[in-house]
């Protein structure tokens with residue numbers, strides 16, 4: 001991989017990746033967005049020519065539909081009439097299943113598999129990671145016949161506290177309204193995923209785990225489905241004895257619900273020109289502990305170990321949630337627009353646990369699970385220009401439906417999935433043409449009329465205001481929250497994470513040495529994620545390998561899974577970045593910071609069970 005000098009502009013002592021150049025870097029390392037057209041079907045992928053030639057997939061664009069049944073999952077006798085709705089969102093699938101149950105004649109018309117959900121995790125829920133304190137509103141809307149006791153929650157929030165931490169003390173501060181959790185429930189999103197998958201299957205939905213959607217299929221300017229990835233390729237793309245080719249899954253309507261850093265979502269946003277404003281991300285690192293004394297309150301902290309100086313741009317905080325009597329979930333969430341190359345969210349979480357308040361909660365306990373994931377934090381200010389395109393809609397984190405001050409996204413993801421499903425079922429009804437221009441416009445209208453839109457509009461400036469530092473950001477956030485979003489009047493602009501200069505400070509951050517009891521290193525953390533990626537799997541990380549030290553250090557510290565190591569190169573400022581891709585837990589942070597996580601083989605990656 002060669003170094004694209006024009007896109008890597010040194011800026012004084014700091015290394016700068018400008019958002020406009022971000023794409024150029026990606027292109028240079030062979031992970032560009034490409035369009036191919038064969039027999040009228042465009043296949044768009046995010047892999048470059050290198051990937052194609054190395055995995056020997058010259059025939060990747062085999063004419064439609066002769067690869068339809070080539071894969072592991074057979075969908076019966078599909079033809080142009082049979083509609084397969086690929087709804088990668090369990091709430092969307094449940095809602096679509098419910099609506100089709102009310103309209104059996106329509107379900108009949110749609111064929112053997114009217115609704116299917118693909119999931120790259122080994123089991124449904126295996127790649128889900130959240131806090132999680134859940135607003136049960138959408139569960140109630142989706143299952144009106146059930147009570148809260150029926151839902152996969154572990155208990156109601158009965159008490160809560162927000163603290164400002166210094167190194168030794170914890171000062172209780174009034175919780176801002178978005179952080180009030182009265183009426184909410186604690187739960188594991190993995191458990192919710194498994195539960196929702198069961199409900200979906202009861203409604204006749206095909207839930208297909210261990211299957212990555214790697215390509216978006218576009219024909220005549222509309223999305224017509226997805227292509228799934230091959231399985232059983234070796235390090236250099238060669239076919240192993242267990243090789244299974246992917247399949248093309250054609251759908252009248254595709255709902256992209258890929259979550260954070262959605263692969264095909266990114267392709268769709270580019271292709272249909274829908275993302276005119278940058279998205280920004282935070283990285284969340286989480287652990288689950290078995291503890292001796294039950295915790296009875298939900299705790300959020302801000303302040304230490306983050307630093308408030310404006311030039312550091314360290315925005316974030318921690319959460320500590322009770323999970324039933326014997327378990328506690330805790331995590332650290334930090335915005336990826338910080339400027340210090342030596343900041344590691346994994347290690348900040350280790351440091352947090354040494355605080356007297358947190359140490360006391362964990363005393364005598366055992367760490368039982370670990371994981372990491374990014375959160376899209378731009379919210380309303382980073383929404384795509386539209387949430388639909390011909391043949392497809394975007395739901396959940398993929399479109400950025402996250403309320404940052406509340407640290408809530410689950411009920412918004414489910415709600416937008418429900419709204420997308422309603423639009424999809426209407427669009428495939430008799431006399432309707434799902435791919436006609438505007439056929440899915442009802443989805444945008446439904447979102448704009450919904451609480452999702454209202455909630456996120458009110459808090460739109462909260463995250464962006466923290467670019468001015470903690471104290472000024474807190475003042476702006478207070479003004480924004482108390483005025484229900486009326487002040488500040490103007491919308492703040494977001495700056496892409498990769499556009500923020502990073503540098504190695506004179507006094508690099510130091511973290512507590514792992515003691516194997518309270519604090520741990522990254523490799524032992526990855527082990528606890530249940531990571532299933534084969535050592536000989538093809539490398540799915542795209543970065544430029546020779547970079548200035550400050551960028552190499554940023555990647556090495558940022559990655560919670562110890563994927564990157566740097567070695568001095570040629571005596572100058574440059575370093576060589578070595579990749580151990582099999583450690584990757586697919587958190588997505590590298591995509592925010594100038595590299596790219598591409599889609600690994602289905603079933604690879606973490607196997608979360610209690611996250």
Ligand SMILES: Cc1cc2nc3c(=O)[nH]c(=O)nc-3n(C[C@H](O)[C@H](O)[C@H](O)COP(=O)(O)OP(=O)(O)OC[C@H]3O[C@@H](n4cnc5c(N)ncnc54)[C@H](O)[C@@H]3O)c2cc1C
Nearest residue numbers: 120127130131132133213258259284396397408409410413
């Ligand atoms: C540390 C942390 C704490 C959080 N705390 C809370 C909280 O307390 N409360 C709350 O409400 N929210 C919280 N959130 C946010 C919340 O978890 C998310 O907003 C929500 O889970 C998003 O749901 P989603 O369905 O959009 O995406 P996801 O939950 O990420 O689901 C996407 C699914 O799509 C699959 N997928 C993606 N790409 C492909 C592909 N190409 N092919 C096949 N499958 C694919 C993935 O495997 C995954 O199963 C937190 C998030 C984090 C990271």
Ligand code: SF4
Nearest residue numbers: 559584585587588590
């Ligand atoms: S390599 Fe994987 S685990 Fe590491 S930052 Fe990138 S996506 Fe996250």
